[in-house]
Amino acid sequence: xxxxxxxxxxxxxxxxxxxxxxxYAMVPLLSAELVPTYVSGPEMQTxxxxxxxxxxxxxxxxxTFVGYQQAGFLGAFLCTFVLAIPGFVASTLVSCxxxxxxxxxxxxxxxxxxxxxxxxxxxxxxFFFADGSILSCPIANxxxxxxxxxxxxxxxxxIFAVVCVMEWKWKPSVLVTLSVSGILGFLxxxxxx
Amino acid sequence: MxxxxxREFVDRRGWLTQDDMLDTVAxxxxxxxxxxxxxxxxxxxxxxxxxxxxxxxxxxxFPPFVVILIIxxxxxxxxxxxxxxxxxxxxxxxxxxxxxxxxxxxxxQAIRGWFEAVLALFGFIGVLVFDINAALxxxxxxxxxxxxxSIRQRLVIDSEGGKQ
Numbered sequence: 001x002x003x004x005x006x007x008x009x010x011x012x013x014x015x016x017x018x019x020x021x022x023x024y025a026m027v028p029l030l031s032a033e034l035v036p037t038y039v040s041g042p043e044m045q046t047x048x049x050x051x052x053x054x055x056x057x058x059x060x061x062x063x064t065f066v067g068y069q070q071a072g073f074l075g076a077f078l079c080t081f082v083l084a085i086p087g088f089v090a091s092t093l094v095s096c097x098x099x100x101x102x103x104x105x106x107x108x109x110x111x112x113x114x115x116x117x118x119x120x121x122x123x124x125x126x127f128f129f130a131d132g133s134i135l136s137c138p139i140a141n142x143x144x145x146x147x148x149x150x151x152x153x154x155x156x157x158x159i160f161a162v163v164c165v166m167e168w169k170w171k172p173s174v175l176v177t178l179s180v181s182g183i184l185g186f187l188x189x190x191x192x193x
Numbered sequence: 194m195x196x197x198x199x200r201e202f203v204d205r206r207g208w209l210t211q212d213d214m215l216d217t218v219a220x221x222x223x224x225x226x227x228x229x230x231x232x233x234x235x236x237x238x239x240x241x242x243x244x245x246x247x248x249x250x251x252x253x254x255f256p257p258f259v260v261i262l263i264i265x266x267x268x269x270x271x272x273x274x275x276x277x278x279x280x281x282x283x284x285x286x287x288x289x290x291x292x293x294x295x296x297x298x299x300x301x302q303a304i305r306g307w308f309e310a311v312l313a314l315f316g317f318i319g320v321l322v323f324d325i326n327a328a329l330x331x332x333x334x335x336x337x338x339x340x341x342x343s344i345r346q347r348l349v350i351d352s353e354g355g356k357q
Contacts, residue, residue: 018331022228024295028320032327042285049284054264056257057229064261076265080258087226088250091234092243094220102220105346106339111223113338114331116309120316121327123296126289133285156286163290177291178284185283190276 005071005078008038012063012079017086019059020114026059028121031128038070042132053178059083134160155188194229198236208240229253308341 011033019026027048035044051061060080067079094101101107127135134156159181166172166180195218202209217235224231230250237249304310312334319325 014328016226018225018328020225024292028327032320045285046281049281049288050264052288054257054260056260057227059227060254060257061261064258065265068262068265076262080254084227084230084250084254087224087230088234088246090224090226091231092238092246094224095235095238095246107223109339109342110335111338112342113312113334115303116312117316117330117334119296119300119303120313121320121330122292122299123317124320126292126296127321129285129289129292133282134289156282159283159286160290163287164293167290167294177287181283181287182280185286186276186280189282190279
C-alpha cells in the first residue's frame, strides 16, 4: 500500500475529467488507477458495491471511501472535491458559452469515439467483478497462466444467474437486487469460508 | 434524479421550464464528470450564475459525503468479518450481473455500426487482455472519433461536389 495523498488527488481529478456517461463509466478508470497500489481488487469491488447501496453517485462515494481509508477526513474531503471539480468547471464554462458548444462539431465527433469505447470498458468491468466471486483468478492472469488456473465457483455463478433472471424479468431497484445477492451470499458463502 | 429535479425546479418552484430541463439533459450527455454534479451545476448556473453553480455542486456532494464518512468510519473494522465476507462475495457476484445488463442497455444506444463496434471491442480487449490504462484509451478514442468523423464529413462533401 504505497502512494501519497497527492497521487490520489491527481488520480481522482483525472478520473473526473475523463469520465463520460457517469455511473459505471467511472469504474474502469478508477480501478485501473487504484488497484493494486491503494486498494486490492476485492476491496475495490466491495467499495463499489457499498457505494451503490448508499445514496449518492457511485464515483463520489468511492472517492470519499478511498480518501478516508488512505488519509482520514482530509483525504476523504480532498478526493471527493477534486473528483467533482472538472464536471463543475466544464458545466460552468458550457453555461457561459452555450451557443458555441451546442453548435460545435468537434464535440460531437470526439464523443462519437468515446461513447462506444466506454461500453467496451464497462463490459470489461463485468470480468473485473467476477474474479474472486465467480472466477478463481483475475481474468487478466489467464493469458499468462494458459487457462489452467481458472476455476468457476458454482455459488457465485448461481447468484449471478439469479440476478440475471431478476434483471431480465422484473428490472428491480438496485437495493432489491443487492439485498437478494447479499442474502444469497451470506447463505452460500457465509458458512463456507 | 431527473424526475425529482423536474418536480422541484419546474413544477413546485417554477424556476425553470420543461424545455430548460431537456436542454440541460442534452448538454450533460457531452460533459465529463459526475452526472449529478454536472446537472446541479447547470441548473444552479441558470438560476443564479456561477454562485448558483457552486452552491448546486456543494449541495449535491455534501449528503453522500457525510453518509459515506459515517459508513467508512464504522465499517472499516467490520469488512473482514467472515459472515460479512460472504455477504460481499454474494453482492459482488450480483453486481456482475447488474453491470452486464447496464452494458447491454448502453450498447443498444451507443453501438449503431461497425465503427462503434470496433471501438467498443478495442476498449474491452485493451483493458482486459493488454492491460492498457483506461484513461489513455479514452483519450485515444476521442482522437479516433474526431479524425474518423471529420474525414467522413470531407468524403461526403467531396462526393456531393462531384455529383454537381
